[in-house]
Amino acid sequence: MDVMEKNSSYITLGQFLKLKDFVQSGGEAKHLIHTFSIQVNGEDDNRRGRKLYVGDEVVINGHKYVISDTNEDS
Template identity: 60%
Template sequence: MEIKIRNDYITLGQFLKLTDFIQSGGEAKAALQELEITVNGVVENRRGRKLYSGDQVVIEGHAFLIQ
């Protein structure tokens, strides 16, 4: 699934909220410990990780492409 962003980047915490994996920003820390998340094939657990156009994010087997 392609996700379009308006700015140069979006943080992983914001991305989790945008894709409805969490309901609020406060849930991001716990979600990053519980969910299996990779960015461009590398396991990621930093909610502040910046995602740019072209990055591929996989959350619990659901693949997303940042545009």
């Protein structure tokens, strides 16, 4: 399992896809987000504007990530 660190109070699913190199740009995320199998906290979700907060679990095509705060000890 990978831990994703962030600096603001939330990150959008589209931004997360870019940071994890599933897409190269926001425009690409807009067009390709429906091609991925995505669950947020156990529920299917493919809204690129979905806000992800500390503690959220995201599974993309079987790869699990946990959103964490950069100040948190891992």
